[in-house]
Amino acid sequence: MAAVTPDQLHGHHHGPTGLMRWITTTNHKDIGTMYLVFALIMFFAGGVMALTIRAELFQPGLQVVQPEFFNQLTTMHGLVMVFGAIMPAFVGFANWQIPLMIGASDMAFARMNNWSFWLLPPAALLLVGSFLVPGGATAAGWTLYAPLSVQMGMGMDMAIFAVHIMGASSIMGAINIVVTILNMRAPGMTMMKMPLFVWTWLITAYLLIAVMPVLAGAVTMILTDRHFGTAFFNAAGGGDPVLFQHVFWFFGHPEVYIMILPAFGIVSQIIPTFARKPLFGYASMVYATASIAILSFVVWAHHMFTTGMPAATQLFFMYATMLIAVPTGVKVFNWVATMWKGSMTFETPMLFAVGFIFVFTMGGFTGLICAIAPIDIQVQDTYYVVAHFHYVLVAGSLFALFAGTYYWLPKWTGHMPSEKIGKWHFWCSIVFFNLAFFPMHFLGLAGMPRRIPDYGLQFADFNAIATIGAFGFGFSQLLFVLAIVKCARGGERAAARSWEAAEGLEWTVPSPAPHHTFEEAPLVR
């Protein structure tokens, strides 16, 4: 099945070296590393766009960029962060960790694994390169709403192809993950013994397989409306612009959980380790994850309360959305109960995990407030929503990615990450994050729309604060790079079980994990 032959029993790498090694590799660890590096590069690309946006918004008036380019930046910031940074980063974690955590020798389809990674760089080039074509990048918002997206220049077509390619990559990655988890677990590892990270990724992979084709369909309809005379989204031809929103958000809402469920998984690995106590409510965690995934398919129109749906439809989507608070609450309670009466230490991974619970929950609460249709109608498309989804995506997904990186870096590099840099990174990140995004709640409530390059004078002070916070947050991320580079190059040697109370198969192999692991499946009791 995997491209690992039995004669490669020792832990070294064989085969091509240099660049060819990375292009031809079918090793899950190499591919995981490539995903993570790719995601980090895209994270900084998207970050530069975000800081340009914040620079323009520092003061009222137009100073840094013009409105067209501003709209391109907001659009591309969203696309790059979602499809280029957060999603590939989680796939990188899956590649590195799932085989190690279930005792498999590699991913099920090793060559497809290589292909799904190598689809990403060309897609990223298409996406980022679209800034350079006549008319610039697409400026229709990351949601690509028709008919605005039909008006765009060729940058839009490039974004559509990039989304197609990234979607294909995600689907292949997801199939690989599902097959690996279902077929390649070590003997004795029943489904209900799988680490929670594996569980969350299994469910996420199903979500990906279900909704990425829907997104591909939506953008293809835009493409044919643009160039081939169809009128899916044009009333004059019998279409309906709102159809696009239904199709997009049928993808878009599960997508939100695609970006957060693996984060829940990472945090559920870290909290027990540093609380030195087993995860509270393992089974209910699994059921909560599954319920969130199932509910995610019936809440999409809560993004569309202002399109003018009938009251009954609004009520259905409002109730369904509110229900999501229940399993999400269960998760938060379980984490807190895990910490309760533990014996806690606060190394960097734990700091980020606790920071995650604290700040993510604020995003959860604003999510609940947004679920209430009448309130949502007030705050929809305002900075309140911008604050809400950055609380769940930055303080949620991204902080969990940071936590996971610090947690598993010893396994990846063989060195302990610097606690000093890690702690600085954490405290700077959480302070500047809140400085950047907390004031946005006030801006949105007071009436500042999102996606505008300039604003009324009553919004000036909070925008200035948000910009200062954003720059602080952006530059704090250089500490993250520093921590990774230092850890990769040296430092205190990591033991196989790098953290005192870490449980799981990945801590039974040496650090750094040899090129080939678990060629003989371990036995799980």
Add this chain to the structure above:
Amino acid sequence: MSVRARLAVFVLTFLGASAASAGEVNLQVPVTEIAEQIYDMHTLMLLICLLIFVAVFGVMFWSVYAHRKSRGAIAANFHENTTVEIVWTIVPVLILLGMAYPATRTVIAMKDTSDPDITIKATGYQWKWGYDYLKGEGEGIRFVSALSTPQDQIDGRADKGEHYLLEVDNPVVVPVGKKIRVLLTANDVIHAWWVPAFGVKQDAIPGFIRDTWFRADKVGVFRGNCAELCGKDHGFMPIEVHVVTEEEYSAWVAEQHARVAATAEDPARQWTLQELAARGQEVFAANCAACHQADGKGMPPAFPPLDGAAIVLGPKGEQITTVLNGRPGTAMAAFGKQLSDTDLAAVITYTRNAWGNSTGEMIAPSEIGAARAAN
């Protein structure tokens, strides 16, 4: 408020002072019943969330403080408790039911657009609003409402006024205490008509009509924005509503009707090229310059230049058709429904004789009428 004072408010609110004064850190002061309900619902939600937040994180931070290894804490080994797990599933469901009840009432009230006193149609254009008073007192009034903040203020060449970016040339005027139904549609892309103080936000969707309503309880000037990304000048198409007493409203209606009568055009009027081009320059500044620019150079490639353009220098029929019907799939809007024959003739005449263009040709209003008829 100074920056320092705002920082103080910011910190206070951060620490849980949810009752901060309305307006700048909270929803705008409501002036309709619906907005009032939304405001109260939001306050209630905020309080409930805050309570849960304090309870959950009280426990967590106590644990972080007390159950740490450095304080000699020994880890317990429990990892499930069915009773607790059932309780913290059921209790949130009950809380949610309590939240859903008032929300449901408001949703149903917001949707009740029956029996309006006045019906106004608002049409979103890239990047301005058109208003038609369809029914009730003021029927027949129609105007276009665009941003009135001077470009110099935006570019920082002049001091910004009090209502920077939230002011228009022709505000919507409505009487206080009357139910106003707003029909919404758009001409090009999706826009959204939003007045926060009314609790009203409704997308304007091209090719479809949606409706919403409000009944303002107070006289005053209320401002909002387009709330759906609609292209380049999305941030520059505000909404300004003047709520006035009934007498003032009647006076305004009379004034509007009188103005229409005074400026009614004599269809038989003979225009000279200079007259028509001068009028065309005004029409161009109001409708075309945002994209094609005052100097006719455009912003290629999204917004092509008109100075020296083939379409402007070529046969006039083609240009008339383009201006009337727009160009599908581009930002070029169909102006046939927005502008009168005279305005269209004027602006086309202007473009054919402005900047480096000197065709010397004049398009008569009757030619526009003929082109409309031929369509």
